[in-house]
Amino acid sequence: MLEELKELKELKELLQEKKFANLKEYLEKVNSADIPSFFEDMNIEETIIMYRLLSKEKAAEVFTELDPEVKERLIGALTDKELKEVMDELYMDDTVDLIEEMPSNVIKRILKNIDKEDRKLINELLNYPEDSAGSIMTTEFVDLKENMTIEECFKKIKKEGMDKETIYTCYVLSLTRKIVGVVGLKDLLLADKNKKVSEIMYTNVITIGTYEDQEDVAKKFDKYNKYALPVVDNETRLVGIITIDDAIDVMQEEAEEDFEKMAAVIPSEESYFKTSVFTHTKNRIIWLLVLMISSAITGTVITKYENAFAAIPLLVSFIPMIMGTGGNCGSQSSTLVIRGLAVEEIKLKDWLKVLWKEVRVALVVGVLLFVVNSAKVYLEYRDLKLCITLGVTLVSTIIVSKSIGSLLPIIAKKLKQDPAIMAAPLITTVVDLCSIMLYFNIATIIMGI
Amino acid sequence: MLEELKELKELKELLQEKKFANLKEYLEKVNSADIPSFFEDMNIEETIIMYRLLSKEKAAEVFTELDPEVKERLIGALTDKELKEVMDELYMDDTVDLIEEMPSNVIKRILKNIDKEDRKLINELLNYPEDSAGSIMTTEFVDLKENMTIEECFKKIKKEGMDKETIYTCYVLSLTRKIVGVVGLKDLLLADKNKKVSEIMYTNVITIGTYEDQEDVAKKFDKYNKYALPVVDNETRLVGIITIDDAIDVMQEEAEEDFEKMAAVIPSEESYFKTSVFTHTKNRIIWLLVLMISSAITGTVITKYENAFAAIPLLVSFIPMIMGTGGNCGSQSSTLVIRGLAVEEIKLKDWLKVLWKEVRVALVVGVLLFVVNSAKVYLEYRDLKLCITLGVTLVSTIIVSKSIGSLLPIIAKKLKQDPAIMAAPLITTVVDLCSIMLYFNIATIIMGI
Numbered sequence: 001m002l003e004e005l006k007e008l009k010e011l012k013e014l015l016q017e018k019k020f021a022n023l024k025e026y027l028e029k030v031n032s033a034d035i036p037s038f039f040e041d042m043n044i045e046e047t048i049i050m051y052r053l054l055s056k057e058k059a060a061e062v063f064t065e066l067d068p069e070v071k072e073r074l075i076g077a078l079t080d081k082e083l084k085e086v087m088d089e090l091y092m093d094d095t096v097d098l099i100e101e102m103p104s105n106v107i108k109r110i111l112k113n114i115d116k117e118d119r120k121l122i123n124e125l126l127n128y129p130e131d132s133a134g135s136i137m138t139t140e141f142v143d144l145k146e147n148m149t150i151e152e153c154f155k156k157i158k159k160e161g162m163d164k165e166t167i168y169t170c171y172v173l174s175l176t177r178k179i180v181g182v183v184g185l186k187d188l189l190l191a192d193k194n195k196k197v198s199e200i201m202y203t204n205v206i207t208i209g210t211y212e213d214q215e216d217v218a219k220k221f222d223k224y225n226k227y228a229l230p231v232v233d234n235e236t237r238l239v240g241i242i243t244i245d246d247a248i249d250v251m252q253e254e255a256e257e258d259f260e261k262m263a264a265v266i267p268s269e270e271s272y273f274k275t276s277v278f279t280h281t282k283n284r285i286i287w288l289l290v291l292m293i294s295s296a297i298t299g300t301v302i303t304k305y306e307n308a309f310a311a312i313p314l315l316v317s318f319i320p321m322i323m324g325t326g327g328n329c330g331s332q333s334s335t336l337v338i339r340g341l342a343v344e345e346i347k348l349k350d351w352l353k354v355l356w357k358e359v360r361v362a363l364v365v366g367v368l369l370f371v372v373n374s375a376k377v378y379l380e381y382r383d384l385k386l387c388i389t390l391g392v393t394l395v396s397t398i399i400v401s402k403s404i405g406s407l408l409p410i411i412a413k414k415l416k417q418d419p420a421i422m423a424a425p426l427i428t429t430v431v432d433l434c435s436i437m438l439y440f441n442i443a444t445i446i447m448g449i
Numbered sequence: 450m451l452e453e454l455k456e457l458k459e460l461k462e463l464l465q466e467k468k469f470a471n472l473k474e475y476l477e478k479v480n481s482a483d484i485p486s487f488f489e490d491m492n493i494e495e496t497i498i499m500y501r502l503l504s505k506e507k508a509a510e511v512f513t514e515l516d517p518e519v520k521e522r523l524i525g526a527l528t529d530k531e532l533k534e535v536m537d538e539l540y541m542d543d544t545v546d547l548i549e550e551m552p553s554n555v556i557k558r559i560l561k562n563i564d565k566e567d568r569k570l571i572n573e574l575l576n577y578p579e580d581s582a583g584s585i586m587t588t589e590f591v592d593l594k595e596n597m598t599i600e601e602c603f604k605k606i607k608k609e610g611m612d613k614e615t616i617y618t619c620y621v622l623s624l625t626r627k628i629v630g631v632v633g634l635k636d637l638l639l640a641d642k643n644k645k646v647s648e649i650m651y652t653n654v655i656t657i658g659t660y661e662d663q664e665d666v667a668k669k670f671d672k673y674n675k676y677a678l679p680v681v682d683n684e685t686r687l688v689g690i691i692t693i694d695d696a697i698d699v700m701q702e703e704a705e706e707d708f709e710k711m712a713a714v715i716p717s718e719e720s721y722f723k724t725s726v727f728t729h730t731k732n733r734i735i736w737l738l739v740l741m742i743s744s745a746i747t748g749t750v751i752t753k754y755e756n757a758f759a760a761i762p763l764l765v766s767f768i769p770m771i772m773g774t775g776g777n778c779g780s781q782s783s784t785l786v787i788r789g790l791a792v793e794e795i796k797l798k799d800w801l802k803v804l805w806k807e808v809r810v811a812l813v814v815g816v817l818l819f820v821v822n823s824a825k826v827y828l829e830y831r832d833l834k835l836c837i838t839l840g841v842t843l844v845s846t847i848i849v850s851k852s853i854g855s856l857l858p859i860i861a862k863k864l865k866q867d868p869a870i871m872a873a874p875l876i877t878t879v880v881d882l883c884s885i886m887l888y889f890n891i892a893t894i895i896m897g898i
Contacts, residue, residue, distance in 0.1 A: 029652075031653055033674070161639060167635055168617050168635075186617075189603075189607065190610060204480055248697060252671075258708070259708070259711070260784070260788075262708070262873075263780050263781050265785065272789040272806075273795075273806070277806065280806070280810045281817075285818075288818060292821070292822065293821075300766065302768070303762075309762070314752065319765075319769075320748050325741050325744070327877075336712070339705065339721075340721040345721055357722070361729045361733070365730055365733060365734055368734055372742075429773060
C-alpha cells in the first residue's frame, strides 16, 4: 500500500515535470494490472497523457482492467485512429463485455472503429442469452484440421497464434468443422514432426454447449482442471472457447450472489460504491417487506398467549434468547445444506441422511445449551419449573429448527427453486414462529398457567 | 446423471463377465475426472481390478481425485511395485497433499516407495506452515538460464517437459538461481531460434514469497490473470511454482470458510457427510453459546420494562417484528461491507463514505417500511399512537442497525480481526439489544406509560 502511494507520487512528479520519456520507460516496467489504480487518482487530462505513453499491447491490456466510467471518458478523449488501435488489440470477448456496459452513443463510435468482419462476429456473440456459455466465450482459438501433420500445425499456430487468446490448447476439426479431437501445445512440441495430428490428439473431448449456463461451465472447469474448454453448437461444430480466467470470474460472481442471497439482498453485479442509494434500497426492500410481514404472524401468535405473560411477565424476557438460538441453529443447518447442495455433495435422495445427522447434532447441542442455561437461570431466579420450561423449550426448538433448516433447502431444490432462497433470514423467520409456539405451550403446561 | 448410471451399469456388467479387454478399452475413453464416481459404488475388490486396468498416467490422474478413504484402501491393496509407479507419476504437490491426509502407517509405506531425492524435497515442502505459499507450491517447473538461446531452451523443455506440471510458462534464472525473467512458451515459439532468451523474456516478474498467505496468492492470480506464478525465497531464488488450479482451490476454500463464518459455524475443511456428529457439534456450539448468553442480556433489559408491557400487553407482540427487521437490516449491511472489504473495494479510510451511504439507504428503507407497517397496524387496531410508536421505532432501529452493521466489520478489520466475525449472527444479537431499548423507550414516551 505504502509502496503504491510512493509510486503514484513519483509518477505524478514525472508527469508535472513533463519528463515523458522517463514516464514511458517507467510505465513499461509496471505490470498492466497495476496501472488502473494509478488512474483512479488522476484527472482525465493526466489519464489520457499517461494512456498515450503506453505501448499498443499494454494499452489494450490496461483498457480491459479499467472501470466502466474511466473507459467511457477515455473513449471520449481518444481520436478515431487511437480507438481503432485499442479495438484491434482487444480480445473478442472483452470487446463484447465493453459493448454491454457502454451507453448507446459510445457503442456507435466503437462499432464504427471495428472491422466489418469482427462486427459481424460481435453481433452474433451479443445474441446469446445473458449468463450462457455463448455470451462469455471468445471466438479466437487455434483450429487444426485432422489431416494436418505436426509441422503444418506449427506453421498455422505461428502464423495465427499472436492473435489468439490461448494457443496452449488446439482443437482438431473434421472437414465439416465438427470437433474431433484436442491437442496440447506440449504434446505437439514433443511429437515427431511428420506424424499426423490425428495420431496424437485426444479424442475424448469435454465440450460445452453454447446455451449451457455459465454456472455449469464453471463446474466443468473445476472438475476437469482444464485451462480452456471448447464451445460447440448443436451439431458439435466448434464455435468458440472459454478460458479459465473467464471461468474464475463466473465462480466469483456466483459466490458473490450466494453471499447476497444469504443476507436477504437481491444480487447485483455492480460494486458497493457504484450502486446508487436508490438501487441499494431496491435490492434490499423486497425481502425486508416479506420478512417484516411474516414476522408479524409470530406477533399475532404471541397475542394469543397474553394470559401467560400477564401471569408471569418474566417469560417475555426469554423470548430473545429462545428466538435467537432457534434462528442461529436453523441458519447453521440451512447454510451447510445449501453449500452441500451447491457443490453437489448432498443430493436430493440424501434428505433422510441429512435429517438424521442434524437431529443427532441438535440433541447434543440442545443438551449442552440446556445445561449452561439452566445453571445460569437457576442461580439467578432459583426457580426449578422455569429452568425445566426453558430447557425443554431449548432442546425442542433446536431439534425443530435444525430439521427445518436442513430440509427446506432440499425441498426448495426438489421444487426446482434456488435452495439459497431458504438462507438464514427466511429460515429464521419460519423458526421464530415455531419457537414461540413451542415456548408458550411448554410454559403453559409446565408452569401450570 | 441418468447417463452416468447407465455407464456404471455397463461397467459392472463388463466386470462381472470378466471382459477385461473391453473394460480397459472403455476406461481409456472415459475422462479421468469421471472415474472416481464409479468407484464410489464399488467394493474394494472391484475397485482394485478396475484401477489395475488403467494406464499408468491415467491411474495417477484418477488417484489424486479419489476420496482419502478410497486412497487409503487402495494403497493397502496395491503391491509395493504398483505403489511406486503411482508415486512416480504424481506431481510433487499432490504427493504432499496425500501425505498430509494419510495415517502414519500408510505414510511410512508411501515414503518407502519414493525416490530418495524426492523424499528430501517432500520433507522440505512439509515444513512450510499450513496455508502458506510454500505448502501449496510444486517444485516441478522449467527453469532456463539467461544466456541460453531459444534453440537451447527448446532442447531443455523437450527433455524435461514431460515431467513438469506446466511448461507453458518458463522461468529464466541467473547463475545464482535468482529469478530474472519469465517467458511464455508462445513467445519462445514465435521467436527467432538464434536469439538469446534474455532478449525476449519479460523482466517485470510477479513473484510470491514462500511464507505468503494462500489467500494473498489467490488474489494475485485474480489480479494478474496468470496461469502460473513463481515462488521465491528471501533472496528471490526460485524455489517452486503455483499453478492456477491450486489457486482456484484456495479461492473456493476461502469462500466456503466465509459462508460458514456467516452462519456462525467454525470453518472446517471436511465435507458435510464426512464430518462426524461430534465435530459438527464442536464447530457449532461455541458461537451458539456466545450468542445465547449475549441474547440473555437483551432479555435482562426487557425485564426493566415490565411496567410498559404490563400496561399494554400488545406491545410484546411487536417484539419479533422489530427485532427481526433490525437484524435483517444489520446483516444486509454487514454482509455487503464484509464482501467489499474482502475484495478490497472498501478500504478502512472509506468508513465515513460507507456510513453516509448506509444512513441514506436506511432512511429510504425505513420510510417505506413505516408506511406499510402503519397501514397494516392502523387497519387492525385503529390506534394512531401505536402506529407512531412503531413507525418511529422502525425508522430509528433501521438507521441504528445499518450503521452498526456497516461499521463493526470495518472496526474489526482496523483491530486486525477478521471482519467476517461481525457476520449476521453477531450483528443480529447486537442489534437486538439496541432495538429493544429503542422500542420500549419510544413507547414509554409516545404512549405515555
